[in-house]
Amino acid sequence: MSVDIVCVGFGPAMGGFLTTLSRSLVKEDGTPVVESATAPGLPPQVICYERGDDVGFGVSGVVTPGRSLKASFPQFDPAQVPMAAPVGVEHIAYLLDPIGASRRSFALRTGDTMLKALQWALPVKHHAFELPWAPAFLQKHGGYVLSMGQFMQWVGAQVMGAGTVQVWPSTPVASALVEDNKVVGVRLMDQGTDKHGRPADGFTPGMDIRAALTVIGDGPVGAIGRQLDETFGLPAGQHQHEWAVGMKLVVDLPPGVDLAPGTVFHTFGFPEPEIFGFMYVHPGNIASLGIFVPSWFDSPMRTAYRYLQHWIQHPYLWRYLDGGTLRSWGAKTLGESGRRGEPHLAGDGYARIGEGSGSTNVLTGSGVDEAWATGTMLAEGVLVLLRASQPFTKENLENAYVARRRASWVDRESIVAEKSRDGFQRGVVTGLIGMGLTGLTGGRLSLWGKPLPPHKRLPSIEEYYRGRVTNDEIARLRTECQAKGISLHSALMDRVGWPAIAFDGKLLVSQQDALLMGGKVQAPSGYADHVVFLYPNVCEQCGIKTCIEVCSGQAIMPGERGVPAFDREKCIHCGACQWNCTQELPDGSGRTNLDFRAGPGGLHSAEN
Ligand SMILES: Cc1cc2nc3c(=O)[nH]c(=O)nc-3n(C[C@H](O)[C@H](O)[C@H](O)COP(=O)(O)OP(=O)(O)OC[C@H]3O[C@@H](n4cnc5c(N)ncnc54)[C@H](O)[C@@H]3O)c2cc1C
Ligand code: SF4
Numbered sequence: 204m205s206v207d208i209v210c211v212g213f214g215p216a217m218g219g220f221l222t223t224l225s226r227s228l229v230k231e232d233g234t235p236v237v238e239s240a241t242a243p244g245l246p247p248q249v250i251c252y253e254r255g256d257d258v259g260f261g262v263s264g265v266v267t268p269g270r271s272l273k274a275s276f277p278q279f280d281p282a283q284v285p286m287a288a289p290v291g292v293e294h295i296a297y298l299l300d301p302i303g304a305s306r307r308s309f310a311l312r313t314g315d316t317m318l319k320a321l322q323w324a325l326p327v328k329h330h331a332f333e334l335p336w337a338p339a340f341l342q343k344h345g346g347y348v349l350s351m352g353q354f355m356q357w358v359g360a361q362v363m364g365a366g367t368v369q370v371w372p373s374t375p376v377a378s379a380l381v382e383d384n385k386v387v388g389v390r391l392m393d394q395g396t397d398k399h400g401r402p403a404d405g406f407t408p409g410m411d412i413r414a415a416l417t418v419i420g421d422g423p424v425g426a427i428g429r430q431l432d433e434t435f436g437l438p439a440g441q442h443q444h445e446w447a448v449g450m451k452l453v454v455d456l457p458p459g460v461d462l463a464p465g466t467v468f469h470t471f472g473f474p475e476p477e478i479f480g481f482m483y484v485h486p487g488n489i490a491s492l493g494i495f496v497p498s499w500f501d502s503p504m505r506t507a508y509r510y511l512q513h514w515i516q517h518p519y520l521w522r523y524l525d526g527g528t529l530r531s532w533g534a535k536t537l538g539e540s541g542r543r544g545e546p547h548l549a550g551d552g553y554a555r556i557g558e559g560s561g562s563t564n565v566l567t568g569s570g571v572d573e574a575w576a577t578g579t580m581l582a583e584g585v586l587v588l589l590r591a592s593q594p595f596t597k598e599n600l601e602n603a604y605v606a607r608r609r610a611s612w613v614d615r616e617s618i619v620a621e622k623s624r625d626g627f628q629r630g631v632v633t634g635l636i637g638m639g640l641t642g643l644t645g646g647r648l649s650l651w652g653k654p655l656p657p658h659k660r661l662p663s664i665e666e667y668y669r670g671r672v673t674n675d676e677i678a679r680l681r682t683e684c685q686a687k688g689i690s691l692h693s694a695l696m697d698r699v700g701w702p703a704i705a706f707d708g709k710l711l712v713s714q715q716d717a718l719l720m721g722g723k724v725q726a727p728s729g730y731a732d733h734v735v736f737l738y739p740n741v742c743e744q745c746g747i748k749t750c751i752e753v754c755s756g757q758a759i760m761p762g763e764r765g766v767p768a769f770d771r772e773k774c775i776h777c778g779a780c781q782w783n784c785t786q787e788l789p790d791g792s793g794r795t796n797l798d799f800r801a802g803p804g805g806l807h808s809a810e811n
């Protein structure tokens with residue numbers, strides 16, 4: 204099949220692209236502004252494929268300044284979108300450790316002792332020190348608290364209502380079609396295969412969709428963006444070593460909690476000093492809350508789920524959450540390399556937008572606004588080229604799109620943010636000082652640190668627990684967990700003093716219940732597995748097996764002969780496993796032994 208423009212992924216970036224494009228393809232009298240090259244007489248044929256089972260099934264915060272959203276919808280009324288509210292009071296709190304189980308440096312422990320000693324004079328309450336004000340660079344005042352899922356459903360209805368573009372959910376793109384260094388379209392996933400991708404009952408090969416322009420907005424873990432990075436390489440000096448796994452809950456707050464819609468909380472310091480948290484209040488006494496486990500948290504037991512449960516029970520948050528009920532749950536990777544992760548933004552026949560194109564601002568923690576803006580900038584450029592009957596060559600796309608981006612606030616602010624997090628490579632206190640320095644000096648000052656991928660920085664489990672758990676005990680716990688077919692992190696966290704979670708069946712639920720009650724996870728049959736252990740013999744030898752410990756859905760579990768087993772029916776497509784494999788392939792590509800490919804299914808909730 205041939206169309207004029209084919210798009211991969213329907214996240215905020217593609218929302219910006221298609222909103223802008225769809226409004227300008229026909230004149231008021233219904234005739235095309237320009238004629239389609241593939242369907243003469245009609246406007247350009249634009250089709251977007253989204254892998255999630257419906258529009259808005261992704262995961263995000265969101266509190267956003269919303270500058271680009273307001274530019275696209277000047278009359279935007281938050282009352283039109285479920286769960287949307289203008290940003291109200293913004294709190295930032297440093298959480299002390301009320302349990303005594305987190306791994307705190309000497310500097311941090313000294314600081315904690317001083318805070319406790321001075322609590323009569325300082326705003327220290329509920330085991331937390333609330334900053335008297337939110338630094339300007341972190342404020343989202345004038346913006347919105349949204350559910351990205353609800354917002355994207357609203358955007359999807361507007362875009363498709365325009366009648367000029369199509370969005371097809373439940374349709375993963377398997378690969379980009381590359382011919383003579385030019386992208387000429389995409390190939391959809393084969394259907395009717397076994398889990399290894401071999402033809403089975405009802406086999407239907409994935410269709411090829413050829414197009415003059417392929418727009419890739421498949422986010423931070425998208426297989427198509429990564430395919431292009433491998434094919435064309437990253438620009439010199441660029442890397443994508445920084446990311447975080449974000450895991451969140453949407454909760455009905457208990458009756459009697461009186462938090463105004465739009466209230467924003469950001470936390471740091473607990474459950475581990477490296478883990479950041481957020482809670483945003485929506486209308487209807489609903490809150491979105493969650494944590495980020497960053498790439499520079501040097502623990503091989505970097506499980507988000509167990510930490511999330513400890514975080515919500517911190518007294519600073521539990522005073523609002525105790526008695527609440529889980530509505531929705533999910534996780535996703537956040538690309539945090541920012542401008543340094545920027546790939547080639549355009550080439551012959553293709554353009555990149557959104558987080559996968561390095562748009563997320565790592566200083567302000569803002570991704571949606573920037574992703575949307577890159578989509579609108581590409582649409583403006585594409586319209587110029589269409590009207591001038593110019594082909595989508597690298598040169599034309601650089602003039603029409605990349606130049607717009609270079610002149611935009613997205614680029615200006617990403618330059619300020621570029622080195623803001625480097626200090627975290629040397630510790631959390633250095634990191635916070637570095638971020639503050641960068642934010643307060645507009646990017647003129649920062650602290651040095653070299654971002655490294657996990658396979659170059661993660662210590663072994665034995666090294667991480669040295670002095671707290673003996674190697675013999677780790678070996679015993681590992682054998683016990685393997686025999687039960689479960690991951691190791693819970694046993695080790697229990698061992699170093701984290702209390703057992705008292706499940707209440709409402710908000711404190713097991714990881715499996717979170718999949719069913721919160722994620723409502725599904726996986727259609729007849730597709731190949733999208734998580735592949737490339738060299739099983741490397742897994743056999745791998746002692747750390749971070750892929751199992753980090754898995755957000757318990758979809759990767761101990762398997763036979765030391766090779767992990769993957770269960771597609773539990774996978775929520777967060778992409779955490781891809782970033783966390785610690786075994787680099789020897790081919791110098793920087794790739795690891797775990798391949799995260801395109802696939803269908805996953806979360807079934809549009810509230811995340
Ligand atoms: C827990 C969490 C909290 C966050 N909080 C905030 C916040 O408060 N404020 C903020 O501004 N940002 C926040 N972010 C970041 C924000 O979500 C991202 O910056 C933003 O979603 C990026 O938009 P995008 O369109 O580039 O990519 P995505 O939102 O990742 O969208 C990409 C889309 O492509 C689809 N896709 C991927 N591969 C394929 C394929 N092969 N075929 C078809 N479709 C495919 C995906 O399913 C997805 O729908 C948060 C992120 C997380 C994970
Ligand atoms: S996928 Fe990577 S981390 Fe997991 S067992 Fe294999 S080599 Fe180890």
Ligand code: SF4
Binds near residue numbers: 734756773779
């Ligand atoms: S297997 Fe699925 S749920 Fe588990 S880490 Fe990988 S993408 Fe996330």
